[in-house]
Amino acid sequence: xxxxxxxxxxxxxxxxxxxxxxxxxxxxxxxxxxxxxxxxxxxxxxxxxxxxxxxxxxxxxxxxxxxxxxxxxxxxxxxxxxxxxxxxxxxxxxxxxxxxxxxxxxxxxxxxxxxxxxxxxxxxxxxxxxxxxxxxxxxxxxxxxxxxxx
Amino acid sequence: xxxxxxxxxxxxxxxxxxxxxxxxxxxxxxxxxxxxxxxxxxxxxxxxxxxxxxxxxxxxxxxxxxxxxxxxxxxxxxxxxxxxxxxxxxxxxxxxxxxxxxxxxxxxxxxxxxxxxxxxxxxxxxxxxxxxxxxxxxxxxxxxxxxxxxxxxxxxxxxxxxxxxxxxxxxxxxxxxxxxxxxxxxx
Numbered sequence: 001x002x003x004x005x006x007x008x009x010x011x012x013x014x015x016x017x018x019x020x021x022x023x024x025x026x027x028x029x030x031x032x033x034x035x036x037x038x039x040x041x042x043x044x045x046x047x048x049x050x051x052x053x054x055x056x057x058x059x060x061x062x063x064x065x066x067x068x069x070x071x072x073x074x075x076x077x078x079x080x081x082x083x084x085x086x087x088x089x090x091x092x093x094x095x096x097x098x099x100x101x102x103x104x105x106x107x108x109x110x111x112x113x114x115x116x117x118x119x120x121x122x123x124x125x126x127x128x129x130x131x132x133x134x135x136x137x138x139x140x141x142x143x144x145x146x147x148x149x150x
Numbered sequence: 151x152x153x154x155x156x157x158x159x160x161x162x163x164x165x166x167x168x169x170x171x172x173x174x175x176x177x178x179x180x181x182x183x184x185x186x187x188x189x190x191x192x193x194x195x196x197x198x199x200x201x202x203x204x205x206x207x208x209x210x211x212x213x214x215x216x217x218x219x220x221x222x223x224x225x226x227x228x229x230x231x232x233x234x235x236x237x238x239x240x241x242x243x244x245x246x247x248x249x250x251x252x253x254x255x256x257x258x259x260x261x262x263x264x265x266x267x268x269x270x271x272x273x274x275x276x277x278x279x280x281x282x283x284x285x286x287x288x289x290x291x292x293x294x295x296x297x298x299x300x301x302x303x304x305x306x307x308x309x310x311x312x313x314x315x316x317x318x319x320x321x322x323x324x325x326x327x328x329x330x331x332x333x334x335x336x337x
Contacts, residue, residue, distance in 0.1 A: 006172075008208065042172075045217055
């Protein structure tokens with residue numbers, strides 16, 4: 001699948017990415033995060049090799065930026081809590097582990113356990129549905145467990 | 151559901167251009183001869199199209215100049231302003247950088263010569279061929295005019311047949327006539 005001109009990518013994903021950021025950060029902080037998400041996407045866009053998983057890619061960038069925003073102290077906003085184990089954010093603990101998974105499983109695992117998206121959101125990000133997202137995440141986890149057991 | 155506000159959308163599009171992240175910026179410009187699709191790289195204006203199908207234009211620009219094609223108002227503002235002035239009869243020369251990097255040598259030479267044809271005057275295809283150092287290439291010059299990437303700014307409407315007929319125009323003869331009338335070259 002070839003990459004579309006950036007305008008089309010932006011046009012297709014901006015509303016859902018913005019809605020996602022509003023859910024994560026509240027409307028005020030979502031605006032800056034929205035701009036930063038698509039500027040970052042623009043910086044990386046010509047380095048992409050194909051047009052698959054663009055939606056998941058957009059969600060991954062938005063999630064990272066939401067995490068960064070979340071870390072920045074601001075007294076005026078109510079923040080959703082993100083689960084952490086040892087002080088590092090969950091996505092940072094997961095990302096390198098998941099690196100060797102096939103792309104869809106990797107995206108599902110990272111978005112579920114790293115960014116705490118629900119399966120409906122992950123399904124939307126991957127262009128499938130909640131059931132497929134749940135299956136991809138469990139397949140990824142099984143694969144990681146097998147690898148750990150080796 | 152909170153939709154992306156027009157202000158936020160505009161803010162992102164402005165920032166993308168300001169940070170030099172675009173291969174091509176484009177916008178639509180309303181004129182008396184119809185809505186124009188106008189695009190520019192960082193080097194200059196690269197495309198003006200009548201009756202554009204934006205999707206097709208985007209694909210073409212992405213293939214030619216790079217994938218980072220985005221609608222953005224600010225980079226097109228100088229062209230919009232000068233086109234407005236031209237159609238109000240207040241401007242006779244365009245002062246805009248143009249990007250002809252992707253044109254073949256011959257086409258570029260002809261388009262450069264074309265840019266020198268003054269407001270309100272006409273030349274024949276043969277004359278323009280002669281000025282481009284290829285006196286027998288009137289027909290090839292016709293093809294270059296037909297594929298002119300920057301109509302109006304590069305004034306292919308000022309090129310006519312040796313019999314004085316308007317001959318043809320990529321945007322339709324009625325537009326060629328309207329532009330020449332605006333410039334006082336036709337009564």
